[in-house]
Amino acid sequence: MAARGIAGVGLTAEQVNTAIDKGADALWKHIRKDGFRNPADFGRNGPQSLAALALVHAGLHKRNEEFDRCLRAYLGAVRPESRGVYELGLIAMTIADYGDPEFFPTLRTTARLLLEGQGRQGTWDYSIRVPSEAWVQPVSVLRASGRIPPEGMPDERPWRRNTPVNEKIDGDNSVTQFALLGLHAAARAGIRLDKEYWKLILDEAIRRQNEDGGWAYHEPGHRSYGSMTAAGICAVAVGLHHTGGERPLERQEVIRGLLWLDKHFTVKDNPQSGSYHYYYLYSLERVGRILDTEFIGRHEWYPLGARYLVDAQEKEGLWNSRADGNDTVLASSFALLFLTRATPTLYAPRKRDGDGVVRTSVVAGPVPRVYVILDCSGSMMEEMEGKTKFDVARAAVLDLARSLPEGGQMALRAYGHRKRAIEPGAGEDTELVMPMGPVDVQQVQAVLDRLRCRGRTPMAFSLKQARPEIERAAARDRVNLILLTDGGEDVNSGHDPVQNAGAYRGMKNVETSIVGFDINQENWSRQLRAMADASGGRYLPAADAKALNESLRAAVVGKPERFIITDSNARKVAEGDFGDSVKLPEGRYLLRCQVEGTWHETSFWVLTDETTSVVFDVAALRSR
Structure with a gap:
């Protein structure tokens, strides 16, 4: 049977593309009417999760920076464990089809939740309740994410369940199809399940097929209707694909399902149902695309559906349907998914032997809060590369302040800056010159410019004085304590720098770094390393200006x-x-x-x- 395409129903590619672009713009504008406090507010409910998938396929992220920003915020912040099964399927499809591997770790979590939520018959309920240890993914310092490797070169063993099967789960065909679509999307991204779980889906889909070739909402024996018959066909096809069975169009179950759709074919409603019209159109699209066929029986499904949707599009670009509960977001999303032919075929050829x-x-950690203890002792007046070590150190601290992200905070304590070494009290010359607060680079520079190198190196006493300030600052948020010095303790006051540094070990939300700048005596190096070890922190030596800048940034950012x-x-x-x-x-x-x-x-x-x-x-x- 020769396909006539959209021209056969009086449409042009330009008309269809215009309908898609107009619909996508109108849908985003409609969603934005609710108002967002920030981009992460997008995707907060099921209809918006569906809209995210539809708008990706409409290509809106490529021409609308605001939508792309909101989409990325949604995919970056979404907590799959808090979403139902319908949304989990949508999240998985959206990440796979958006194609940015930055979000593939979330896809893995989503797929794990779906796997753990599968019932004994291969179906799903509307929510998943499994202990966190079953789905929490280990976070690596360095991680790679990408699509599945070439055929025959798997990069990991197939996944198996971490939890026992919940014997009470016996879900319907509707929610089950979104779970299997999510897992199928995950498989396209490289997550392979053991064939056992796909066989459960396949066997149950076959068992539930009615004698007339269609599928009902749940058990066989109830009335078959369009959207569930499409779901049943897709479940059999995807199950066959992942179990290594024959091609779907060779199976009697698929052939009988297609004969049912052919007999009852229409794009004007959900056949034998009367409700969920646009949901059915998206189901019809999935049948055509998964089976890679332009015909369902005698009917060229895409031109007929496209003609209907172009004609049904409202003036402002949206779609609405009483049969879909007058939910504009749902109807418009399903319409866009149909028009964009959103579902990938099962056997699309892969490009090989090229470049990627x-x-x-x-990925930055929490917004940093930095407490710097700066050495202003007399030895910092020595020259290095044409500058005093103190000027190099001040410039490095100022550069650190500039590098902190928005919301970063900083405190600065100095020692040896007021009294000369021979003056009384030099051994306790330490002062909080800038309390913890939001970073103001001009303020930091002004404070640094007022400091002078004069006295001794009372590190131990400075650590003791800083402790209550750091404890208060770290009561709720992490604090990076950085002690920057060019030498060891030179005060015989009864204060032990190693012991005082050790007081920070185990302190909640505090991370300590001892930065040794141009240390030229072995005993000083040993002392500073011992201080870092006692505090549970790190010793970062820096031999020159470049190394000092890198050490300070490493202490905070860890780049x-x-x-x-x-x-x-x-x-x-x-x-x-x-x-x-x-x-x-x-x-x-x-x-x-x-x-x-x-x-x-x-x-x-x-x-x-x-x-x-x-x-x-x-x-x-x-x-x-």
Whole structure:
């Protein structure tokens, strides 16, 4: 049967594309009417989760920066464990189809929840209740995310359940189809389930088929209708695909289901139902696309449905349907999913032997709050690279203040800045010169400019005085304590710097870094290392101005040094800074980077015309 296409119903590609663009713009405008306090407010309910998927397929993220920003905020902040099964399926499809591997860890969590929520018959209920240890994914400092590797080269074992099957779950065909669509989307992104779970879906879908070839809402024997028959066909087709069975169009269950749809075919309502009209149209689209057929029986499904939807589109661009509860967001989303032919076919050929892209990035930890103790002793007046060490240190602290993200806070304590070494009280010359508060770079510079190098190095007493201030600051949020010094303790006051540093060990929300700047005596190095060890923190030596800047940033941000990529033969093929993107031929690679003397690495695949994301997670580093 020769396909006539949309021209056969009097449509042009321009008319269809105009309807899609107009509908997407109108749907986003309609959603925005509710008002967002911030981008993350988008996607807060089921209809908006459906709209996210529809708008991605309509390409709105490529031409509307506001939508793309809101979409990314939604995908970055969504907590799958708080969503129902319908939404979990939508989240998985949206992440897979949006294609940014930055969000693939969320896709993995979503897929794990769906797997753990499957009932004994292979179906799902509307919500999933499993203990957190069953679905929480371990967070790596360095992680790679991308799509499935080439056929025959799996990069991990198939997933199996972590929890026993809930014998009480026996879900309907509607919610089950969204669960299996979510897992199918996850499979396209590289998450392989053991075939056992797909076989449960397949066997139950076959068992539930009615004698007339259709499917009902739940058990066989009830009335078949359009949207559930489409769901049943897709369940059989996807189940066959993942269990390695024959092609769906060769199976009697699929053929009988298609004969039912052919007999009752219409695009004007949900056949034999009378409700959920636009939901049915999206179901019809999935049948055509999953089976990769332009015909359902005698009917060319896409032109007929497109003609109906173009004609039914309201003047402002939206769709509405009494049969879908007069929910404009739902109807418009289903219409866009149909018109964009959103569902990928099961057997689409994959491009091979070309280049792909590796995109590197750093995920910041919590907004930093920094407490700096700055050495202003007389030895800081020594010159280095044409400047005094004190000028180098002040510039580094100011650069640190500039580098803090919005919302960052800073406090500054100085010692040795008021009294000369021979003056009484020099051994206790320490002062909080700037209390903890939001970073004002001009204020930081003004405070630093007023400081002078004069006295001694009362590190121990400074740590003692700083402790109550840091405890207050760390009562709710993390504080990075940085002690920057060019020498060891030179005050014989009965205060022990190692003991006083040890008072910070185990202090809630406090992370300590001892930065040794141009340390030229071994006993000083030993003392500073001992202080860092006692505090449970780190010792960061810095021999020059560049190293000092890097040490201060590492103490707060933990940014890795340059990365190195090697191929399967251990040959270096690329290097760069995090934030760079690198084009590489298809294949398997290893990325390595060093942070504070420790090497981190992760392996990953590069696939033709695909993007692989490698993320360095500062929060994961700090939690170790």
